[in-house]
Amino acid sequence: xxxxxxxxxxxxxxxxxxxxxxxxxxxxxxxxxxxxxxxxxxxxxxxxxxxxxxxxxxxxxxxxxxxxxxxxxxxxxxxxxxxxxxxxxxxxxxxxxxxxxxxxxxxxxxxxxxxxxxxxxxxxxxxxxxxxxxxxxxxxxxxxxxxxxxxxxxxxxxxxxxxxxxxxxxxxxxxxxxxxxxxxxxxxxxxxxxxxxxxxxxxxxxxxxxxxxxxxxxxxxxxxxxxxxxxxxxxxxxxxxxxxxxxxxxxxxxxxxxxxxxxxxxxxxxxxxxxxxxxxxxxxxxxxxxxxxxxxxxxxxxxxxxxxxxxxxxxxxxxxxxxxxxxxxxxxxxxxxxxxxxxxxxxxxxxxxxxxxxxxxxxxxxxxxxxxxxxxxxxxxxxxxxxxxxxxxxxxxxxxxxxxxxxxxxxxxxxxxxxxxxxxxxxxxxxxxxxxxxxxxxxxxxxxxxxxxxxxxxxxxxxxxxxxxxxxxxxxxxxxxxxxxxxxxxxxxxxxxxxxxxxxxxxxxxxxxxxxxxxxxxxxxxxxxxxxxxxxxxxxxxxxxxxxxxxxxxxxxxxxxxxxxxxxxxxxxxxxxxxxxxxxxxxxxxxxxxxxxxxxxxxxxxxxxxxxxxxxxxxxxxxxxxxxxxxxxxxxxxxxxxxxxxxxxxxxxxxxxxxxxxxxxxxxxxxxxxxxxxxxxxxxxxxxxxxxxxxxxxxxxxxxxxxxxxxxxxxxxxxxxxxxxxxxxxxxxxxxxxxxxxxxxxxxxxxxxxxxxxxxxxxxxxxxxxxxxxxxxxxxxxxxxxxxxxxxxxxxxxxxxxxxxxxxxxxxxxxxxxxxxxxxxxxxxxxxxxxxxxxxx
Numbered sequence: 001x002x003x004x005x006x007x008x009x010x011x012x013x014x015x016x017x018x019x020x021x022x023x024x025x026x027x028x029x030x031x032x033x034x035x036x037x038x039x040x041x042x043x044x045x046x047x048x049x050x051x052x053x054x055x056x057x058x059x060x061x062x063x064x065x066x067x068x069x070x071x072x073x074x075x076x077x078x079x080x081x082x083x084x085x086x087x088x089x090x091x092x093x094x095x096x097x098x099x100x101x102x103x104x105x106x107x108x109x110x111x112x113x114x115x116x117x118x119x120x121x122x123x124x125x126x127x128x129x130x131x132x133x134x135x136x137x138x139x140x141x142x143x144x145x146x147x148x149x150x151x152x153x154x155x156x157x158x159x160x161x162x163x164x165x166x167x168x169x170x171x172x173x174x175x176x177x178x179x180x181x182x183x184x185x186x187x188x189x190x191x192x193x194x195x196x197x198x199x200x201x202x203x204x205x206x207x208x209x210x211x212x213x214x215x216x217x218x219x220x221x222x223x224x225x226x227x228x229x230x231x232x233x234x235x236x237x238x239x240x241x242x243x244x245x246x247x248x249x250x251x252x253x254x255x256x257x258x259x260x261x262x263x264x265x266x267x268x269x270x271x272x273x274x275x276x277x278x279x280x281x282x283x284x285x286x287x288x289x290x291x292x293x294x295x296x297x298x299x300x301x302x303x304x305x306x307x308x309x310x311x312x313x314x315x316x317x318x319x320x321x322x323x324x325x326x327x328x329x330x331x332x333x334x335x336x337x338x339x340x341x342x343x344x345x346x347x348x349x350x351x352x353x354x355x356x357x358x359x360x361x362x363x364x365x366x367x368x369x370x371x372x373x374x375x376x377x378x379x380x381x382x383x384x385x386x387x388x389x390x391x392x393x394x395x396x397x398x399x400x401x402x403x404x405x406x407x408x409x410x411x412x413x414x415x416x417x418x419x420x421x422x423x424x425x426x427x428x429x430x431x432x433x434x435x436x437x438x439x440x441x442x443x444x445x446x447x448x449x450x451x452x453x454x455x456x457x458x459x460x461x462x463x464x465x466x467x468x469x470x471x472x473x474x475x476x477x478x479x480x481x482x483x484x485x486x487x488x489x490x491x492x493x494x495x496x497x498x499x500x501x502x503x504x505x506x507x508x509x510x511x512x513x514x515x516x517x518x519x520x521x522x523x524x525x526x527x528x529x530x531x532x533x534x535x536x537x538x539x540x541x542x543x544x545x546x547x548x549x550x551x552x553x554x555x556x557x558x559x560x561x562x563x564x565x566x567x568x569x570x571x572x573x574x575x576x577x578x579x580x581x582x583x584x585x586x587x588x589x590x591x592x593x594x595x596x597x598x599x600x601x602x603x604x605x606x607x608x609x610x611x612x613x614x615x616x617x618x619x620x621x622x623x624x625x626x627x628x629x630x631x632x633x634x635x636x637x638x639x640x641x642x643x644x645x646x647x648x649x650x651x652x653x654x655x656x657x658x659x660x661x662x663x664x665x666x667x668x669x670x671x672x673x674x675x676x677x678x679x680x681x682x683x684x685x686x687x688x689x690x691x692x693x694x695x696x697x698x699x700x701x702x703x704x705x706x707x708x709x710x711x712x713x714x715x716x717x718x719x720x721x722x723x724x725x726x727x728x729x730x731x732x733x734x735x736x737x738x739x740x741x742x743x744x745x746x747x748x749x750x751x752x753x754x755x756x757x758x759x760x761x762x763x764x765x766x767x768x769x770x771x772x773x774x775x776x777x778x779x780x781x782x783x784x785x786x787x788x789x790x791x792x793x794x795x796x797x798x799x800x801x802x803x804x805x806x807x808x809x810x811x812x813x814x815x816x817x818x819x820x821x822x823x824x825x826x827x828x829x830x831x832x833x834x835x836x837x838x839x840x841x
Contacts, residue, residue, distance in 0.1 A: 090211035098178035128276030171206035178208035180329035193264035222258035266318025310337035345371035399436035
């Protein structure tokens with residue numbers, strides 16, 4: 001909000017603003033409403049203001065002389081005005097970080113006195129008055145004893161402000177250090193240390209003011225008492241120190257020392273932890289003061305449990321009537337209560353503008369960053385951040401200042417960031433920065449982006465990243481930019497990734513390919529933006545860069561493998577099997593024997609190679625299957641031939657409908673004679689000589705496997721003569737049998753099967769059937785005798801058709817021309833088996 005707009009709403013018309021308008025200070029400052037009060041009897045009215053020349057925030061202290069007119073004595077009125085005028089000159093003289101800073105000297109007109117200081121929130125008296133009013137409204141009884149008179153608070157402006165424990169600790173330490181400066185450097189006594197003389201700044205720090213009643217000390221250490229005026233009712237209250245906080249020796253002996261100021265500080269501490277109520281409430285009465293002074297020790301003991309334990313002993317000694325018990329300001333600042341790293345960090349911040357760059361850098365990089373977790377957030381935005389803003393404008397300090405700033409950003413809420421930090425951060429982002437500051441900012445850009453509103457991301461923050469690639473020639477900044485991409489890749493748009501980041505990253509690699517650290521950042525950057533690149537860009541630019549690399553460093557190898565693994569996850573990246581086989585795998589395979597790889601790294605590399613090999617295998621197999629649909633492959637059909645070979649066919653028992661088989665009992669000699677008289681045998685089949693034979697109307701048998709190759713151990717004879725003794729042998733085949741393939745590994749159930757076509761002769765009455773039955777081929781007697789009965793007849797088929805046929809002889813007679821598989825058989829008919837009677841019903 002502009003300062004003019006802010007103070008326009010503070011102004012209120014009428015006479016309240018007329019005193020300020022008549023004072024010359026109004027020419028230099030734009031003055032707003034009153035926000036606090038301070039000084040003796042709170043005669044100074046404090047207004048918000050800002051300086052017209054540079055819009056610096058400040059406060060205006062205004063004293064209206066008419067406030068002293070009620071004294072009815074012109075001399076007294078002039079005395080008060082002179083005291084207040086001199087106090088301002090004292091503030092200008094004693095310049096110290098713990099003493100209120102004057103920005104503009106006192107300006108006077110007939111009606112008012114006015115001067116400008118650093119921005120004030122309230123005096124401690126205003127805050128304690130609020131605490132006191134709150135305790136009175138809640139019905140809490142006062143902790144003080146004796147005859148007490150509550151002072152008039154009509155001129156007190158209560159201000160709501162809640163102190164944290166660390167603020168009490170730091171505030172008391174600040175006042176202690178301010179007194180130490182006055183005592184040992186300024187060689188003066190304050191004489192009016194009270195809440196009305198302590199001011200709380202906008203940063204939350206406590207500043208000592210109210211130098212209206214200072215006294216010079218005689219010796220160097222200031223312990224030697226000096227004469228001073230005690231409080232008296234003959235003088236105006238505005239012209240005397242606050243009686244409630246005056247040291248006993250000042251009132252009883254008319255002398256004071258630096259230890260008198262320490263008593264007053266002890267009374268301030270007691271009031272702070274007593275809900276704003278002082279232990280002595282004299283009501284501007286010396287007699288009441290002396291009475292309450294007698295029970296002061298008891299009052300201190302009563303409130304002691306409310307005081308922090310490390311501060312209790314010091315408080316008791318400070319409030320002692322014996323000056324020898326009181327510690328000096330130097331000793332008090334050394335007690336354990338103040339030995340807090342957070343407090344020491346806040347102390348340094350107060351004087352950081354007085355330090356040299358090397359001291360600032362060390363403090364900002366380490367001390368402050370380590371202390372921030374112990375400093376409450378309230379003080380981050382109230383005290384730390386305002387102190388850091390001027391330092392961030394210095395190029396030699398900005399890089400170090402970014403350390404605590406980034407921590408504050410990271411730990412802040414979205415609202416805190418947008419309202420307190422972002423306005424000042426915009427200025428830092430848009431101004432030129434040193435290399436170290438740019439690197440620091442880029443490497444932590446993700447912290448800023450997490451809190452920055454979306455509109456500002458693309459207008460304020462991301463341009464810094466893109467400019468680091470294109471406009472910066474420093475390799476440190478470019479490397480930091482690649483690190484930033486890996487952290488904020490989700491914010492990077494595809495256009496910038498394709499047109500700015502990838503070309504710049506490739507150039508960085510080619511210029512620094514020997515630097516493994518830079519190569520590692522290049523690969524990490526490419527991996528993060530891979531999803532935002534075009535397929536053609538990946539194939540033409542990224543892949544050549546990858547498979548041309550010959551890294552030996554394990555970390556680089558793993559980053560390359562990680563990119564390939566990402567490409568394998570989706571076809572959109574364009575990593576084809578051809579590229580895998582011809583480019584990628586040849587570049588990775590040598591790394592499998594890299595001695596620098598440990599077991600885990602080797603396993604990761606091998607997994608990616610195996611995945612590539614699997615994709616190549618699947619792709620090629622599918623392709624070859626499609627190509628070989630019309631071209632039989634020997635290797636492909638070999639298992640099929642074995643599966644469907646007759647050697648592996650198991651034919652179930654077969655029954656021909658309406659077929660009746662009766663066994664005729666004939667002698668072997670008769671069968672032999674009949675066979676010899678009917679014809680010969682050709683190729684294992686018997687053929688008859690007469691087509692008109694009475695047996696010609698039996699079933700015609702055609703060889704279903706004419707091209708069947710007989711193994712070398714099959715014995716074939718054109719004509720077999722069977723001895724009578726063999727005709728009735730078990731398992732024998734009189735007159736001819738099967739050409740059986742001998743193999744020791746073939747069991748009874750694994751013999752080759754054959755089929756026969758059974759069809760009636762011409763003019764026959766046999767019904768048609770498409771079924772087939774195993775047929776018998778003749779073999780030599782040696783072949784028959786050489787086999788075991790179990791090898792000739794299967795155990796499961798011994799009672800079937802084959803077993804019955806095996807006991808007789810099939811005679812073939814020629815009856816017509818038949819062709820089977822290229823062979824022509826003439827006048828081949830089936831002769832009736834002598835031992836079988838086959839008829840159809």
